[in-house]
Every structure is written in structure tokens, then in C-alpha cells.
Amino acid sequence: MSVEHALADFLEANLGRFAKHTGELLRQIPNSPYPKLSDAELIPRMQKPFVATISALRGDLQALIDFSRQSIKPVVDNPNASSDIVAQIGEAIYSTLKVAARECFADDELNYALALAAAAEVTFISNKNSYQAFVDIREARIREREETLQQMTSELDQANAALRELAAPIAPIHDNILVLPLVGSIDTNRAQMLTEDLLEQIVARQSDIVIMDITGVPIVDTNIANYLVQTTKAVSLLGAQVILVGISAEVAQTIVGLEIDLRQLSVRANLQDGIEYALEQVGLGIRPLQEQRRG
Numbered sequence: 001m002s003v004e005h006a007l008a009d010f011l012e013a014n015l016g017r018f019a020k021h022t023g024e025l026l027r028q029i030p031n032s033p034y035p036k037l038s039d040a041e042l043i044p045r046m047q048k049p050f051v052a053t054i055s056a057l058r059g060d061l062q063a064l065i066d067f068s069r070q071s072i073k074p075v076v077d078n079p080n081a082s083s084d085i086v087a088q089i090g091e092a093i094y095s096t097l098k099v100a101a102r103e104c105f106a107d108d109e110l111n112y113a114l115a116l117a118a119a120a121e122v123t124f125i126s127n128k129n130s131y132q133a134f135v136d137i138r139e140a141r142i143r144e145r146e147e148t149l150q151q152m153t154s155e156l157d158q159a160n161a162a163l164r165e166l167a168a169p170i171a172p173i174h175d176n177i178l179v180l181p182l183v184g185s186i187d188t189n190r191a192q193m194l195t196e197d198l199l200e201q202i203v204a205r206q207s208d209i210v211i212m213d214i215t216g217v218p219i220v221d222t223n224i225a226n227y228l229v230q231t232t233k234a235v236s237l238l239g240a241q242v243i244l245v246g247i248s249a250e251v252a253q254t255i256v257g258l259e260i261d262l263r264q265l266s267v268r269a270n271l272q273d274g275i276e277y278a279l280e281q282v283g284l285g286i287r288p289l290q291e292q293r294r295g
Helices: 003-013 015-026 039-057 061-071 084-104 109-167 188-205 222-237 249-258 271-281 289-294
Strands: 171-174 177-183 209-216 241-245 266-268
Touching (some): 003 015, 003 039, 039 084, 061 109, 084 109, 177 188, 209 271, 222 241, 241 271
Parallel strands (some): 177 209, 241 266
């Protein structure tokens, strides 16, 4: 009988004892699940790597390879586990194999040395495949998380794009006239977004006039007033004009109280007046249909 087969038979005959010995070693590994397991849970679990090792010693290396790659999956599920756990498990099993080899060949130093070499070989094969499986699983999960993150980023970009459209619903009412209704509060980020979108629309549509309707803005503070002034300056640099409409009595009082100069803006009472004024600037007007038919 070969040394490998003799060691396999000895392991098989003492499977429970060596499984318990390995379990005691594994309980000493920090950040591992083993310290929390009872003997009733741990010993049957530790018998499995020895069953695979026995198969390998008898010539079935694939059984050990398959087991090593499969058994590492629960370990990878532990977020605190690192690849060091593979070496630690392998060291615990190899320590037990050395004990088994010593007992099996207590009076035969040559066969003991051969048994140690066989134990080292199967341990190396097991560790190599366990480590590769650990890396493969971790890399696969990282790729999955990256794909999920990319998908979430794409969805967020789409949501932000939709939000931009809702936040700045710039509407053309004529070839040369745009209307920008402002609704809700306007912080620095939204103000910048509104200005960027407005300038892009002016360039894209070659507009000459922008009607900014602030009827839906409940409070006009210094930041909003400055936004209106700065946007007007930016629009004028593109050769267009801003008409401000929708200033309520409360907002007017606020602007006066803030002592902000809005004289560079053309101001009209409401959107209708603003549209009529804008049409006048481009040589157009609104007439009743009957009057148009008589004309």
C-alpha cells in the first residue's frame, strides 16, 4: 500500500477526531464564523475538507479542487473576510495532516517524510484553488456592483435631465421669443442650471427676447434678485433682451427694500402684457380674429 493510501485510510478511520482538532484551530482565527459554531455544527463541517483530501490522496485530485472552489463561497460572504482566511484555513488543515502523518507513521521516518510531502501537496492544491475562487468571486461581485452603480448613475442622470426640463420649461411662443416661467424657490444650483439652459436655448433658437415670469416665485430675496440681474447681463451678451413679468406687490416691496437696481430689465405687469410687448418689439401684435378677417 502506498504512503498516500495509508494516510488516507488513517484519516478516514479517525475522521471525527481530526475534524474536531481542525475546528479548534479555526476557532482561533479572528473575524471568522468559526468561534461562534458549536461542536455539533463545526465538526461535521470540518469533516468535508478531509473527505475531499482523502479522495485526493487516493488519486482523485478533481474532487479536492471542486470542493476547494465551492467551499470558499460562504467565506466570501463575510464582508470582514480577506484572502488571508484561505491561508489560515489551509494552515489549520495542514497542521492536522501533520499530526495524522506522525501518528500514522510513528516508527517510520521515511514514510513519515513522504506523508508530509503528500500532505503539503494536497494542501497547496486546495489553497491555490480556494484562493483563486475567492478572487474570482470577489472580482465578479465588484463587477456586479460597478454595473449596478453605472445603472444607478444612468438612472440618476435621466432623472436629473427630466428634473432640468421640469425646473426650466423654456417655451418658444414665436420664432424669436422664449418664455421662462419660474416656479418655487431658486437656490444657487438651480439658478446656475436655469441660466445654462436658457442661454443654450437662446443660441439654439436664435431668440431675441426672453420673457421671465416670476409669478410662481413666492419669495424674492437678494440671491434671486441678483440671479435676475446676472441672467439679464448674460442674455444681453448674446444680443437678446429680458422682459420680467409677474412681480406681485409683495415682491415689489421686497425688491425696493433690498435696494436692488432692476432698471436694466424691461418690466411688465403680467405674462399677457409681456407677450404683447415682446411681439411689439419684433413688429407683431395680437388682434381679434374678426378684425383680422375684415383686414
